[in-house]
Amino acid sequence: MTIVSVAILVGTEIFGLALAAGWAIAGLFQLGLVIERVLMAAFGLVGAYALYRFVQGALAAEPIRD
Secondary structure, eight states, rough: OOOHHHHHHHHHHHHHHHHHHHHHHHHHHHHOOHHHHHHHHHHHHHHHHHHHHHHHHHHHHOOOOO
């Protein structure tokens, strides 16, 4: 239960950061809507991988027991 709760919290923060970073970089350099969406998707994929690695580490540190 703890790992699921932490994964939801950290996942929300990671995806929020990824989407905001794509939006901010595209806006800063005036790259247009298509590039903005591409950056948001790319950063979102990196964020998904980071969340996957985080959950793997959390499960290794605190194994789920029956």
